[in-house]
Amino acid sequence: MSLASSLQNPTTDITPEGDDYETVRRVIEMLTLDYREQPALETIAVRLGQSPTQLQKTFTRWAGLSPKAFLQAVTLDHAKRLLGNEGLPLLETALELGLSGPGRLHDLFVSHEAMSPGEWKAKGAGLTIRHAFHPSPFGQALVMITDRGLAGLGFCDPGEEPACYADMAGRWPLAHFVEDRATTEIYVKRIFDPNAWQAEQPLRVVLIGSDFQVRVWQSLLQIPLGRAVTYSDIAQNIGQPTASRAVGAAVGRNPISFVVPCHRALGKSGALTGYHWGLTRKRAMLGWEAGCVG
DNA sequence: ACAAGGATAGAAA
DNA sequence: TTTCTATCCTTGT
Numbered sequence: 001m002s003l004a005s006s007l008q009n010p011t012t013d014i015t016p017e018g019d020d021y022e023t024v025r026r027v028i029e030m031l032t033l034d035y036r037e038q039p040a041l042e043t044i045a046v047r048l049g050q051s052p053t054q055l056q057k058t059f060t061r062w063a064g065l066s067p068k069a070f071l072q073a074v075t076l077d078h079a080k081r082l083l084g085n086e087g088l089p090l091l092e093t094a095l096e097l098g099l100s101g102p103g104r105l106h107d108l109f110v111s112h113e114a115m116s117p118g119e120w121k122a123k124g125a126g127l128t129i130r131h132a133f134h135p136s137p138f139g140q141a142l143v144m145i146t147d148r149g150l151a152g153l154g155f156c157d158p159g160e161e162p163a164c165y166a167d168m169a170g171r172w173p174l175a176h177f178v179e180d181r182a183t184t185e186i187y188v189k190r191i192f193d194p195n196a197w198q199a200e201q202p203l204r205v206v207l208i209g210s211d212f213q214v215r216v217w218q219s220l221l222q223i224p225l226g227r228a229v230t231y232s233d234i235a236q237n238i239g240q241p242t243a244s245r246a247v248g249a250a251v252g253r254n255p256i257s258f259v260v261p262c263h264r265a266l267g268k269s270g271a272l273t274g275y276h277w278g279l280t281r282k283r284a285m286l287g288w289e290a291g292c293v294g
Numbered sequence: 295a296c297a298a299g300g301a302t303a304g305a306a307a
Numbered sequence: 308t309t310t311c312t313a314t315c316c317t318t319g320t
Contacts, residue, residue, distance in 0.1 A: 231302055244302045246316040252301045274301025
């Protein structure tokens with residue numbers, strides 16, 4: 001089977017910035033674990049065995065932000081700002097502008113297609129899924145492609161690949177899995193390079209889930225870069241205003257993280273209430289995106 | 295059918 | 308801050 005080979009070869013292909021995420025991850029962890037003592041940048045640098053200057057470089061290379069700006073981008077205040085409580089109901093706005101439908105969605109230019117309920121219930125039977133791990137700005141990324149487009153994107157830290165693979169593959173237990181780095185690599189480059197997002201032909205994405213889940217994920221696709229919505233916003237958007245709890249569960253099952261921007265769903269208070277691949281990664285994504293906007 | 299459990303939210307103590 | 312509860316889609320029995 002391809003599983004073994006994919007696990008033994010966690011790739012060192014591209015991404016000269018591969019190490020940067022490790023640093024960023026540890027900084028975020030320190031900040032959130034010891035948030036009481038508000039460690040200064042210099043303290044953190046020392047703990048990591050780096051000079052503040054090195055840290056400066058790492059952040060600007062990784063996020064396009066100075067360390068100070070990045071740290072700000074990871075606070076509760078910033079999260080609240082993303083929610084943009086200044087009025088404009090985000091999701092409806094996107095709909096009115098005609099950004100929905102098969103055309104452009106998301107800043108990444110995604111065209112989405114949902115699998116039929118029958119195919120969903122088949123648990124992937126008859127489906128061929130090509131997959132591989134690649135380094136990404138958010139750790140190791142597991143990419144899963146069907147002939148209808150990107151079906152899965154998961155993340156983990158180096159060494160956790162087996163669990164990550166099991167998690168993703170278990171979602172379509174009857175599918176046929178083939179490791180195919182050549183196919184997945186094309187997608188990876190496109191997904192994590194904001195410069196490639198301007199491309200004219202959209203990234204094909206296929207949403208495999210229950211009807212309810214697909215509607216939730218489609219709502220997520222309407223959230224622009226640099227904004228966020230609450231779980232209840234989404235519940236409103238799909239016409240079931242009291243189902244915010246169920247929305248949370250559905251968001252959590254999103255198989256294509258980052259591309260379907262589930263990291264832009266926050267609690268009403270602005271708190272990051274959860275993330276399937278770890279809250280640290282959710283913070284990192286929001287911080288990284290702050291760099292894209294500014 | 296039924297029961298348990300979530301990445302919720304709001305209210306009460 | 309912690310706890311209680313209304314709510315509702317999924318999944319396992």
